[in-house]
Amino acid sequence: MPAPSQYHVFSLPAELLNTLTPRNLFSQAQPIESEPLDPPAAQASSGSRACNICLGAVFVDVGEQRAHFRSDWHRYNVKLRVKGGAPVAEVDFVKLVDSLEDSISGSASSSSEDDSDESDAVRNLLQKAKISSRSRSPSSEGPRIPQTPLAWFHSPPSTQIGVYRSLFRSSAQPAEYLDELKALQQGGGPEGRKWAMFMTAGGHFAGLVARVSLPEGDEDEVEGAKKKKPKRPKPDVEILLHKTFHRYTTRRKQGGSQSVNDNAKGFAKSAGAQLRRYGEQALRDDIRNLLQEWSEEIDQCERIWIRASVSNRRIFLDYDGAVIAKGDERLRTFPFPTRRPTQSELARCLLELTRVKTSYLTEDALRTQDEEYLASLPKSKPRPQLTAPPKAPEKEKEPKLSKEEELLRDKWTRLLDMVTRGRLDALKAFWDRDGQTLGGVDAPIPDWTGERCATLLQLAARTGQEDVTRWLLEDAHADPTVDVPTAAAAAENAHDSDASDTPPTPSGSRTAYDMAASRAIRDVFRRSAGAHPDWWDWLGAAHVPSILSKEIEEGREEKKKVRRKGLKEKVKEREAREKGRASPVEEVIEVTLEPKREEIVTGPRKLGGSAGSADATAGLTPEMRAKVERERRARAAEARMKALQR
Secondary structure: OOOOHHOOOOOHHHHHHOOEEEEEOOOOOOOOOOOOOOOHHHHHHHHHHHHOOOOOOOOOOHHHHHHHOOOOOHHHHHHHHHHHOOOOOHHHHHHHHHHOOOOOOOOOOOHHHHHHHHHHHHHHHHHHHHHHHHHHOOOOOOOOOOOOOEEEEEEEOOOEEEEEEHHHOOOOHHHHHHHHHHOOOOOOOOOOOOEEEEEEEEOOEEEEEEOOOOOOOHHHHHHHHHOOOOOOOOOEEEEEEEEEEEOOOOOOOOEEEEEHHHHOOOOOHHHHHHHHHHHHHHHHHHHHHHHHHOOOHOOOOOOOEEEEOOOOHHHHHHOOOOOOOOOOOOOOOOOOOOOOOOOHHHHHHHHHHHOOOEEEEOHHHHHHHHHHHHHHHOOOOOOOOOOOOOOOOOOOOOOOOOOOHHHHHHHHHHHHHHHHHHHHHHHHHHHHHHHHOOOOOOOOOOHHHHOOOOOOHHHHHHOOOOOHHHHHHHHHOOOOOOOOOOOHHHHHHOOOOOOOOOOOOOOOOOHHHHHOOHHHHHHHHHHHHOOOOOOOOOOOOOOOOOOOOHHHHHHHHHHHHHHHHHHHHHHHHOOOOOOOHEEEEEEHHHHHOHHHHHHOOOOOOOOOHHHHHHHHHOOHHHHHHHHHOOOOHHHHHHHHHHHOOO
């Protein structure tokens, strides 16, 4: 009888198989994969070492615990927990791994480049988990039991075995798993059971066809041969065909294939991109040619295991003349993390799938483990009782307007637009035609317009339209004594313009003059008050502080002219003083430079004159010395030009 940890899934002992009972979801033992151990030792270690983050992971020894802490599954759960997320079960993590383009290296990786690829892969998984968590539906009441990839069975008094669910039929229910396991011990045909396994990622490909159970009748032959001469036993697993190759399809440290990058960022034109596109095409052709070459063996296979990303799965399934149909019942994905596609990795996965997982726990230990396992699961928050929100008061429906009211609103809208934009010509024509129908120039602006002004004059003054304000005062005879509405006056008082030079009135009421946006607008009111003093109470109710007549404006202009004239005279005096200071310098220049003309003609000399020339500039300011030096150099240059012409 083989060692318990070496049980083969297709050749379980009959005495063990007949005593198995399925375990329910609330009492699933955890896998213990190591060297053969005595049941007491395994039972003691299972309770002492466990992962507090990953769902229900227990270990036999420190080496296995350290390997788990270095695995991508554990690191992914740690980062999820740091960000406030819930950890995922191993089967869920495997499904996430299958959706990635690049491979995720396991703890057996030895190169630093593989470690960096691990970090990139975990980072991509975290980003996907963040996106998917937004649309996650609320969980039901009570703890959520994660579905593990293993189906566990119990054999009294203290033996448990685990088998991957992927080995059973896809339509099989958990209650039928024991019957499925017993069916695996029978049949197989004259050729035995065959599996096909394929992996591709990052330009790497590995594939094999293996016999996972002996053909029918071989065991009897072996037993009969023992009487004559013992023969070497046949292995449980035998690799019949295998192939690996690699193409350049991904850029190192960048991740993703060239086709995915082209779809996301556009068609790249570099030489490397061209090579990667060629590598993708060559890899696709090589894989499909290999599948066609192995078509007979693949047709005899009971299971077909494929590890590939969503885009790479099309290489195997979605094309004309495909050897493997897209909806084939035999298709499976690997229910555990895998490393880079290699021949040794395929052999490891084959052994992992066909070897039975064992555990040794008594009934009491199983019950205790189940309770601790359920207690460690994240409990969902109780759903708050949703009370019907109070009904918001229904908005009163605006009464339907008649054609006359709609026409009136249209006129007011056009009128206000002309005033605020200063379109005086259009405003005059509109007012001559429709002014009286709106109630006159002092008619209050309707509330539905949202304006905080009472009249058109106040609106023109607030928006700074000088010509419109003058026309309203002089031609339309608008009333400047109308008060601004109370709410608008309070808002104006709260943030008065800095340009306003009129103090607020004691009563707090404001008029069109108080709302003037600039001094030019206020001058319009003052001129109108000076030209027509008997029209309105300008200095009282209109809040105009003083009038502005032509004489006052002329006096203001005279003052400006006198001020400008005084400024010009001061400028002339300053220029005269500067010239007076500069005149003795010019005489010095003439006296010192005239006798040196004849000397310069005799031949070229060094710029700057003789050493005695510094006495002529003594006592001058730096600006005057610069002028002397420029004149000296200019005359020296003229002399050299004349000498060259001779």
